[in-house]
Amino acid sequence: MSKPKVAFFEFTDCEGCQLQVANLGADLLELTKAVDIVNFREIMSEEGQEYDVLVVEGSIASKHDEERLKAVAAKAKVIVALGACAATGGVNNLKNLKSIEEQKKIVYGDVDPVKDAIPAKPIDAVVKVDYYVHGCPIHGPEFVKVMQCVLMGKPYQVPAYPVCVECKQNENICMYDKGQFCLGPVTRAGCNSWLPNNGVPCVGCRGLIDNPAANAQKDILEKYGLTVEGILDKFTLYCNTQKERAKYDKEFKS
Amino acid sequence: MKYAIIAKTEMPRWFDSLKRHGKIFGPKKKEHQYVFRPINEFEEMSLVYIPTILPPKKYYFPQREALLKFSIDPYRTDKAIKEFEEFILFAVHTCDIAGIQCMDVVFNDAPADPNYLNRKEKMTIIGLECMSYCDTYASCTAVGNHVPRGGYDIMLTDLGDAYAMHVNSEKGEKLAAGKSYIREMSEADRGRLKRAQDEKLKKFHNEFNGDIKSVEKAFDDGFFSSVWQDVGRRCVGCTNCTAVCPTCYCFDIADEMEMNLNDGVRARTWSYCQMDDFAKVATGEDFRPGRDGRQRHRYYRKFKYPVAKYNKYFCTGCGRCTRTCMAKISLIETVNGLLDERKGA
Numbered sequence: 001m002s003k004p005k006v007a008f009f010e011f012t013d014c015e016g017c018q019l020q021v022a023n024l025g026a027d028l029l030e031l032t033k034a035v036d037i038v039n040f041r042e043i044m045s046e047e048g049q050e051y052d053v054l055v056v057e058g059s060i061a062s063k064h065d066e067e068r069l070k071a072v073a074a075k076a077k078v079i080v081a082l083g084a085c086a087a088t089g090g091v092n093n094l095k096n097l098k099s100i101e102e103q104k105k106i107v108y109g110d111v112d113p114v115k116d117a118i119p120a121k122p123i124d125a126v127v128k129v130d131y132y133v134h135g136c137p138i139h140g141p142e143f144v145k146v147m148q149c150v151l152m153g154k155p156y157q158v159p160a161y162p163v164c165v166e167c168k169q170n171e172n173i174c175m176y177d178k179g180q181f182c183l184g185p186v187t188r189a190g191c192n193s194w195l196p197n198n199g200v201p202c203v204g205c206r207g208l209i210d211n212p213a214a215n216a217q218k219d220i221l222e223k224y225g226l227t228v229e230g231i232l233d234k235f236t237l238y239c240n241t242q243k244e245r246a247k248y249d250k251e252f253k254s
Numbered sequence: 255m256k257y258a259i260i261a262k263t264e265m266p267r268w269f270d271s272l273k274r275h276g277k278i279f280g281p282k283k284k285e286h287q288y289v290f291r292p293i294n295e296f297e298e299m300s301l302v303y304i305p306t307i308l309p310p311k312k313y314y315f316p317q318r319e320a321l322l323k324f325s326i327d328p329y330r331t332d333k334a335i336k337e338f339e340e341f342i343l344f345a346v347h348t349c350d351i352a353g354i355q356c357m358d359v360v361f362n363d364a365p366a367d368p369n370y371l372n373r374k375e376k377m378t379i380i381g382l383e384c385m386s387y388c389d390t391y392a393s394c395t396a397v398g399n400h401v402p403r404g405g406y407d408i409m410l411t412d413l414g415d416a417y418a419m420h421v422n423s424e425k426g427e428k429l430a431a432g433k434s435y436i437r438e439m440s441e442a443d444r445g446r447l448k449r450a451q452d453e454k455l456k457k458f459h460n461e462f463n464g465d466i467k468s469v470e471k472a473f474d475d476g477f478f479s480s481v482w483q484d485v486g487r488r489c490v491g492c493t494n495c496t497a498v499c500p501t502c503y504c505f506d507i508a509d510e511m512e513m514n515l516n517d518g519v520r521a522r523t524w525s526y527c528q529m530d531d532f533a534k535v536a537t538g539e540d541f542r543p544g545r546d547g548r549q550r551h552r553y554y555r556k557f558k559y560p561v562a563k564y565n566k567y568f569c570t571g572c573g574r575c576t577r578t579c580m581a582k583i584s585l586i587e588t589v590n591g592l593l594d595e596r597k598g599a
Binding site: 030031034152161162165169171173177215217219220 | 308487581582
C-alpha cells in the first residue's frame, strides 16, 4: 500500500501554523515515514497536484479564495482545517466588524487591489471539514495527534473542557489569583495551557467551549474588579463571530 | 524506637541520609503559593506552607500515566507496569495523608489497581503535623484530620528547636534507626510533645455548624436543597475543584499510538465530574447536564456516597477546592448552608 499523499494549501493568513508544522522537528520526520508530503511551500519547492489529504490553512476572504478552495478540495478525500483562521475564521473575522467598503478605505485608501473581497469566513463555510486543529498558532503536538487520527481513519475529539483543566494539571498559579483577566475558563483546551505556562493569560484563540458559564463568569469579573465590557473586548480578537457569541448569549439572555 | 527526637539543626543531615533511599519530593514555594517538587537540598523546602496547588497525589496517581505498552503487528500486550523506583514524600500534611488513605481504599477495592499499588509500594511518607491553621479555607477539624491518624511512615511534630518523630512503620524505622543525632524520646520529651499538641488543639475548632453526624444527615435530606442551585449558578465550570482534590480519583483511558501507527501505550489521564460532557453517553443523553447537578455530585462524592460505600468521608478538609475556586464557592459555606437549612426546617 502506498503512503497517503498530503498537501498543504494556504489562504488568507500568516502561514504561522504551517511554520509550527515545519518546526515539529523529529515528529515531522516521523510523519514523513507514514505519509508523502507533496505540497508544502514552507519546506519544499516541489508542487504535487495529486493528494489524498488536504490541509488547509487560512480563512476565506475573497471570491478568489472561495473558488480556489473548492477546486483544491475537489481532489481530496480528507480535509483538515489547520489553525484558527481556517477553523473559526481567526483574527480575519475582525474585518467583519466593519463593512467591506469601510475596511478597504482604512487599509488601502483610494486604491482597491482586492475587488472581490468578501467577509472573512472559516473554510467549513465553503467545504466540508473532517478534522479541526484549533489555535493561533496551532499547538504542534495536537497536529501530530490529528494526523494520526487521519491515518487511522478515526475521528479526532477536540477537548470539550476548558483550558483550566490543562493549566491546573500543570500547576500554574491562576491568572485570576494574580488579578489578571484570562479566557481559560471559557476556551476549549488542547494547547496544554500554552500561554499560562509562560505567564501570559489565555486569549481564547481556540474558540469558546460549547457551554461557557456566562453568568458565573460575570460574577467573577465583578469580584476581580473587571467589567463585562472587558470580557467582550477580549472576545473581539478570536471569538467575535455570531456562532461564538451565540454560545455566550445563550445564558446571558436567559 | 516508636517515638524519637531530632534537633532542627540536624534536619539537613537527616535529609541527606534519606537521599540514599530514593528521590525526595517536598513542598516548595511558587510565587505566593506552594507546590510539591523534587528536592535536592533540605533548604529548598518551605516547611511552613499552605496546602500545595496540587496535592502530592500527582506522584502516586499522575495526571497522565502509561498503564501498559502494546503493538499491533506482531500483536503484543504487556501486563501492568511494575518498574517504579523508591521515592519519599517529605513534610506531607495530615490532610494529604488522609487523602492517600482514601485513594488506598479505592484502588484496593476489587478489582485492585496494579499500577497504583505497584507505585504505592515504593512510596515512603514523612508527615508534618500542622500546629496552627494554614488559612481560613481548611475544614480539617470537622473531618478529624487536623491531628495525625496513621497512614504515614514517620510523623514530625514541631517542638520549637526540635521535631518529635512518630515512627509508624518498618520503613520508617529503617530511616530513623542507627543515627547518632536521632535519639529515643525521654519522659520529659513526651511531656513537651503533649503540651505542644494540647496548645495546638486550642487553636482548632469544628469549622461546620454541626458535628459530622449532622452533616451526614444534612446530605441525606439535602439533595433537592436550593443550596445547589446557588452553587450551580456561580460555578464557571473550570473543573479546578476536582483537579486539586486529594481524593478525586476519576480517570479516562485512551490508547495513544506512536507515529508508526503500530506501537502504542494505553494511557490513563485525570477526568473530572465537573467537565461538561463527563456524564454524556453515546446517544447524546447527558445524565448530569447542569452545573448545579455536577457540583452537587462532587459534594455527595465527598460526604455521602463514600460514607455509604467505604464508611469514610472523602473530604480531607485541606480546603483546596475553596482556595482554587475563582467563583469563591466555599466548601464550608456550602456545607453550613445545608446544615442551616435543616435547622431552619
